[in-house]
Amino acid sequence: MQRFEELEHVQPVAVRMLKQMITNQRIAHAYLIHGDSGTKKRAIAQTLALRLFCQETDTIEPCLTCRDCKRVISGNYPDLHWIKPDGLSIKKEQIEALQREFTYSGVESNRKVYIIEDADLMTVNAANRLLKFLEEPSQETTAILLTKNQQQLLDTIRSRCQVIALRPLSGQAIEQALIESGVTPENARLFQAVAPQLDQAKALDQDEWFAEARKLMVQLMQLLIDKPEEALLFVEKNWMNHFDDRDKLLMGLDLLLYWFKDLMYLHIGDIEHLVLLSYKDQLEQASLRYRRIDLVNILTAITQAKRKLNQHTHPTLVMEQLTLQMQR
Numbered sequence: 001m002q003r004f005e006e007l008e009h010v011q012p013v014a015v016r017m018l019k020q021m022i023t024n025q026r027i028a029h030a031y032l033i034h035g036d037s038g039t040k041k042r043a044i045a046q047t048l049a050l051r052l053f054c055q056e057t058d059t060i061e062p063c064l065t066c067r068d069c070k071r072v073i074s075g076n077y078p079d080l081h082w083i084k085p086d087g088l089s090i091k092k093e094q095i096e097a098l099q100r101e102f103t104y105s106g107v108e109s110n111r112k113v114y115i116i117e118d119a120d121l122m123t124v125n126a127a128n129r130l131l132k133f134l135e136e137p138s139q140e141t142t143a144i145l146l147t148k149n150q151q152q153l154l155d156t157i158r159s160r161c162q163v164i165a166l167r168p169l170s171g172q173a174i175e176q177a178l179i180e181s182g183v184t185p186e187n188a189r190l191f192q193a194v195a196p197q198l199d200q201a202k203a204l205d206q207d208e209w210f211a212e213a214r215k216l217m218v219q220l221m222q223l224l225i226d227k228p229e230e231a232l233l234f235v236e237k238n239w240m241n242h243f244d245d246r247d248k249l250l251m252g253l254d255l256l257l258y259w260f261k262d263l264m265y266l267h268i269g270d271i272e273h274l275v276l277l278s279y280k281d282q283l284e285q286a287s288l289r290y291r292r293i294d295l296v297n298i299l300t301a302i303t304q305a306k307r308k309l310n311q312h313t314h315p316t317l318v319m320e321q322l323t324l325q326m327q328r
């Protein structure tokens with residue numbers, strides 16, 4: 001259970017907006033709260049629901065101690081409904097059941113709130129049913145729709161909601177969330193660098209293609225130091241085979257960028273910012289083999305290679321040229 005004050009640290013704009021509406025007693029009939037995983041959609045919805053039911057009306061924060069607050073927190077409040085996908089979708093029957101419940105007057109008060117999680121997963125029939133419901137708002141009913149993909153909701157639903165956009169998580173917040181979900185700190189650092197969203201970052205932990213990509217990257221870096229004359233053949237045989245389309249190759253180039261940026265961080269003694277923490281020993285060894293000017297040149301070459309790929313230069317050509325530049 002989080003108070004607005006705590007949520008405001010994570011989502012300052014959204015929470016301030018809600019607090020303003022509470023102060024002015026201008027509660028909308030429907031809210032659409034959208035943001036990536038981990039952006040606190042559910043927590044904000046729950047705190048808003050608490051505020052709407054709490055008996056203590058002089059404060060912005062719900063009191064969390066009155067009878068109504070306690071019952072909302074226990075998940076056992078008849079006038080608050082949470083709707084979640086039943087399997088892969090939210091079905092028409094679920095919305096109909098909600099409507100039936102709400103046709104009777106409030107059990108505890110006239111105030112009613114329903115929260116629809118993953119609202120983009122409503123079937124077309126469910127969405128149309130909800131739309132009818134939204135078109136006949138009752139004074140005391142508040143709908144709170146939550147989604148990661150707001151563009152997949154019907155425009156007609158979106159236009160009836162007060163839309164609240166949550167800001168994306170910072171890299172640091174994603175890293176923290178990954179660690180809390182059981183990812184090792186070393187991997188969490190790399191995954192948040194590679195994937196800008198928590199769901200994508202989490203998926204990397206099970207991604208065999210990505211695990212192999214990391215291995216190849218380290219092998220290539222080791223070859224460049226131990227047997228630079230074999231690097232080109234390795235790129236042609238192994239690298240191009242694994243990174244077999246443009247997006248994958250761009251990911252490969254990003255891994256190379258992290259490697260050489262990390263070498264630069266080691267050169268300037270800034271280990272706080274290392275991304276490839278799992279390979280700290282190899283990085284420390286490698287950093288002795290490059291001068292700072294070499295690193296600058298290689299980083300520039302990788303950035304140029306990314307640009308060429310984006311301009312559709314032939315991938316093999318781009319990688320061969322880059323390999324020669326990395327050999328110095």
Ligand SMILES: [Zn+2]
Nearest residue numbers: 054063066069
């Ligand atoms: Zn209360």
